[in-house]
Amino acid sequence: MAHGHRIADIATQAGLSVATVDRVLNERPHVSAQARRQVEAAIAELDRQHTQLRLDGISLVIDVVMQAPKRFSDAVRASLESQLASLRPALVRARFSLRESGTAEGLASQLDRIGRGGHVSDGVLLKAPDDPVIAAAIDRLRERGIPVVTLVTDVQHCRRIAYVGLDNAAAGATAAFLVAEWTTGAAGAVLVTMSRSTMIGEQERLTAFTATLARLTPGRDTLTIADADGLDQGMSDLVRAASRKRRDIAAVYSIGGGNRAIATQLRRSRIHPRIHLGHDLDADNDELLRTGALTAVLHHDLRADVRAGCEQILRFHRILPGVPTSVRATPQIVTAYNLPPRLGPAAQPDLGSQT
Numbered sequence: 001m002a003h004g005h006r007i008a009d010i011a012t013q014a015g016l017s018v019a020t021v022d023r024v025l026n027e028r029p030h031v032s033a034q035a036r037r038q039v040e041a042a043i044a045e046l047d048r049q050h051t052q053l054r055l056d057g058i059s060l061v062i063d064v065v066m067q068a069p070k071r072f073s074d075a076v077r078a079s080l081e082s083q084l085a086s087l088r089p090a091l092v093r094a095r096f097s098l099r100e101s102g103t104a105e106g107l108a109s110q111l112d113r114i115g116r117g118g119h120v121s122d123g124v125l126l127k128a129p130d131d132p133v134i135a136a137a138i139d140r141l142r143e144r145g146i147p148v149v150t151l152v153t154d155v156q157h158c159r160r161i162a163y164v165g166l167d168n169a170a171a172g173a174t175a176a177f178l179v180a181e182w183t184t185g186a187a188g189a190v191l192v193t194m195s196r197s198t199m200i201g202e203q204e205r206l207t208a209f210t211a212t213l214a215r216l217t218p219g220r221d222t223l224t225i226a227d228a229d230g231l232d233q234g235m236s237d238l239v240r241a242a243s244r245k246r247r248d249i250a251a252v253y254s255i256g257g258g259n260r261a262i263a264t265q266l267r268r269s270r271i272h273p274r275i276h277l278g279h280d281l282d283a284d285n286d287e288l289l290r291t292g293a294l295t296a297v298l299h300h301d302l303r304a305d306v307r308a309g310c311e312q313i314l315r316f317h318r319i320l321p322g323v324p325t326s327v328r329a330t331p332q333i334v335t336a337y338n339l340p341p342r343l344g345p346a347a348q349p350d351l352g353s354q355t
Contacts, residue, residue, distance in 0.1 A: 012061060012120065013095055014042035015113070045096065058090040058319055060122040062310060063114050065097045066151070067107060068127055069195070069230045069257055071282045073098040076127075076151070079302040080310075087310055090319050095121075101229040104129055104198075108137035115146050123313035124148045125306065129198035130155050147316040147324070149309040153201030161324040162312040166279075166300040168201045171331040172208030172255075175277050175298060178333070179251045180216035182275040182295070188250030189221040191242060191273070195230030195256025202255045205279075209253060223249075230257035236265045243269040252276040260284050263293040281334060289336045300329040 011021045016038055023031045024039040064080065066073045077096060084092050097110055107128055115121035124141060126148050128134045135158035138148045142159040152165035179190055190213065194202045210222055225242050228234025235258030243249070243266065252273050254262055259278045266273065275295045278285050280302075288294040305327075312324040334340070 009046060010039060010042050013046055013093070014038040015095070042095075045094070060090050060092050060313070060317070060319075061095060061120055062092055062123050062125060062313060063095050063097065063121050064125045065107070065110060065114070066127040067099055067102060067129065067196075067229075069100055070098075071284055072230070072257065072280065073100075075280070075282045075302055076306060080125075080306040083303055083307045083310070087307070087314070090314055092310060100231060104131035104133040108133045111137040111141060114141065115144060121146050122317065123310075125151050125309045125313075126155070126160075127151045127153055128155060129153075129196055130200035130203075131198055132157070134158075147313055149312050149324070151305060151309055153199045156200060161316055162309070163326040163328070164305050164308040164312065165201065165327075165329065166298075166305075166331060167328040168204035169208040170328075171279070171298045172205035173212040174331050174333070175205070175253050176209045176212035176216060178277060178296060179213060179253060179275060183217070183220075183250045186250050186274055188248035188273075189223050189246050190251045190253060191239070191246075191249045192222050192224040193235065193238070193252070193254045193256060193258065193262060194224065194226035195228065195258070197226040199256065205255045209255075220250075221246075226256070228258065232258055232261035234258075236261040239265040240269065243271055247271060249273050250275075254278045257282075259288055259294055263288060281340070286339065289334070289339060292336065295335070297334045298331040299334045300331060304329065 007018055007021050007025065011018045014021060016035060020031070020035055021039055024036050064076065066076060080094055084094065111124070114124060123146060135155050138155060138158040138160050141148055147161045150160050150163045154163045192206060192209065194206065196202065206224065213220060213222065223242055223246055225238040228238050239262050249266070249271050250273055252262060252266070252275070254277065257279065259276070263276060276293065278288070278294050278297045281297055281299050285294060285297050289297060308327040311320055314320040315322050315324045
């Protein structure tokens with residue numbers, strides 16, 4: 001297995017012993033398939049992060065642990081890797097533990113494994129459900145001197161050092177304002193979709209949305225569906241069931257993703273809402289905006305979020321001045337006509353295919 005990295009660096013990145021990595025690299029027997037995959041993934045991550053591999057100066061390893069659809073975790077990974085080289089004065093390397101679904105207990109076990117076996121971890125960026133089991137695991141990490149920063153959704157009643165991400169209450173209220181403006185004079189309910197009801201960030205969006213919508217358009221019904229983890233198949237099934245209950249869907253507020261499946265299922269059900277709002281500029285939402293399937297996206301810069309998260313960990317270790325502080329981003333309204341240039345050339349959107 002060709003590579004240009006020190007075995008010790010590969011072992012740290014993979015969370016394995018040096019002996020195990022040596023056996024994998026030299027194709028010796030009695031090595032599990034999982035260990036081989038971990039070593040391959042570690043080498044790929046080190047290749048992407050090669051600008052951070054100098055061993056002079058202060059060197060930190062940050063673990064990124066996320067429960068999110070792959071499209072979102074891919075966006076977070078790309079955002080973080082774009083920031084690593086510019087984080088100063090420390091040299092920061094990232095390890096990723098990503099999954100799309102699972103139990104709180106499984107995720108807590110994953111957190112408990114961080115930093116054990118001699119593989120140092122200097123901090124964790126975490127996207128996880130708000131669950132007492134997760135909160136307890138965060139506290140155990142803190143007791144071991146490993147700080148946790150929650151990313152885009154918070155965990156209550158724990159010793160995390162900061163939250164970084166969207167101001168979710170402001171986002172929910174903004175979504176309600178847009179729905180009220182776009183549905184003026186139209187009857188019908190608002191379909192609200194969530195990835196997981198235990199994600200506190202999504203709950204904050206929902207609470208602010210329903211309160212603001214009730215004030216702006218009294219009497220308009222909302223229909224909330226949840227717990228498909230933002231994955232396309234599960235979300236499609238939920239939307240199909242919802243469309244059988246309510247045919248008069250005037251608007252969609254997608255709090256937790258799965259917009260391609262939502263738009264497709266509504267079109268199959270011959271339901272054409274006036275407005276479909278989403279969150280985040282991942283690859284799916286970028287395309288859906290350009291084709292008109294999404295009306296607008298409430299956006300926040302993930303690069304700024306992950307950078308702020310790393311900076312709070314550097315503050316915890318007194319590498320940067322100040323104390324760890326939560327950083328909440330103001331939501332930006334993005335349409336097909338003001339997509340950021342980094343997502344591709346500005347092209348005239350094809351609004352003829354709007355659902």
